[in-house]
Amino acid sequence: MLKFLFDRDTWQEVFDSFSKNKLRSILTMVGVWWGVLLLIGLLGSARGLENSFNRLFGDFATNSVFIWGQRTSKPFKGFQEGKGVGLTLTDAKKVEDNVEGIEFVVPRNQRSAKMDRNFLSGNFSVAGDLPLLDKVQKKKLKNGRFINEADMLDKRKVAVISDDIYKQLFEKDEAAIGAYILINGINFKVVGVFKTSNVSMGPSSDVHIPFSTYQQIFNQGDRIGWIMITGQPEHSIKQIEADAKLLLKNLNKIHPDDKRAFGSFNLGDEFAKVTGFLTGMQFLTWFVGIATLIAGVFAIGNILLITVKERTKEIGVRRALGATPFEIKRQVVVEAVFLTIVAGLFGIITGGWILIGLDAMFGQGDDATIVNASVSIAVVFIALLILVVLGTLIGLIPAFKATSVKPIEALREE
């Protein structure tokens, strides 16, 4: 069989029958070409969208949830409904120690404050943060550093500011690191400038100062604004959220069924919706692409069936001259596979061009909607494999048709 595939005569035969019906062969191949084009183009675009989502979410621990206190909606243990609920550092510690599957618990504080530098001023949100925050919500630092442990211990008056603030409080090209800004009248030294994220997940802050410093200057004590919990990858963030809330209700003497006492935002949930959408899109793409491919391959089978019928006499002659039914079938199948593969390769190439075009149009810059639209080599091979298999299967129909006519009937004078 291998010898047959590398035999010049095999391909001479294929080429002859192709060139005999150029237009028809090309029209036939359009179906398969279109299917592959769709498959590659859609899969590549879906991948590009996915990449762009991943880039947006990339700096976040997506397996995370925010929890904050609100007001109770049910009376419990002598307390009226409507009791204000506040979280404390003790709560955060207990959640971290007792809920299963937790990676980090990050207590956070935030408020708005007036900021001055020389004669420029504005109102911005100030957050008191642990160095840990950088682990769950990676800051893209343009210069300098994030808050560290030493800042925490010494309660240093240092600030990490966003590039938005930098633009508002500093002159162009002025060095920010080492400069001082006033927050509510207190001098803070700028140690870092970070780039504002494209998407905001949870409250966004313009300035980060050490948690301990925040506690001190705002008289915060143990009270915290909210906690951000990240779960270990193998644990469901939904379960962690439920467990943490139940524990917090218990600690704060709140009715276990009170749904309003704590507010939360489950990033894992939101992320799952997006990835679910992307998965659905990929599935749809495969479905549409393969359905089109099948239709295209059927068109090839159909045309070959007609061709075989037209060549009945020729096939009869060949058999009279000593071609075995197997040799005839083999030739027809090779033609079918050849047509599918050539059409498929054209589809892959033009699909690639489309992706290049998409990349040129939508894939440039930081906020591109389609990032690196591409298909993996594996997908290309799978598509080709599907084509070969389908081509062979569909080629068998005209092949059997070709040999179902007895040579004597094929040769009968009309």
Added chain:
Amino acid sequence: MLKINALHKSYAIGDSSLHVLKGIDLSVEEGEMVAIMGSSGSGKSTLLNIIGMLDVLDSGEYILDGLPIDNLTEKKAAVYRNKFLGFIFQSFNLINYKNALENVALPLYYQGLKRKKRQELGMFHLEKVGLADWAHHLPKELSGGQKQRVAIARALAANPKLLLADEPTGALDTKTSHEIMAFIQQLNDEGKTILMVTHEEDIASMCKRIVRLRDGVIMEDKTVTQVRASQYV
């Protein structure tokens, strides 16, 4: 060379069956040139098809060169046809998108010969029929007589034991017919065994033996004095 005993063949037509050959006994020696004659429906083409292994017999015996031809599968029949038989058709049956040389070399392809060898042998046989200069022409560029000569070269290519011709001159004018017959006679002179179906008396008279069929039985089987076709050319 060829021996047929009590050959029967019928075809099913709807519910009834048509008994075409009703016990044929025929034996052909090596080097003979036999014309099978008969009106249409006499069974002459069916007989030729069975001899050509394009069709199978219902009952009886068919021995070709000492080899009993029975239990023919499609594959076996194809191999036997390729090895033992050369076909010449009324309408030439050349493959129209292959040139003369490729047509002649086709049976050799199915014998599994190497390309170079096929070209050589094909060329040799084309020379034999006097068409070496036309080797790279397509059938549509050839005249009827030339086409039939290419077909004859193709039939000879595999060096068969027996040449089967089905109305070889049926589609040709008288002059060309005589040319082709002269050529076939020449092949016979060189020792080829030839079996030919025809309904033309003058063509039949150019053979050495005439077998007449009517309604599926042999009416007459006689040796004749061969009329040389070359005297008309």
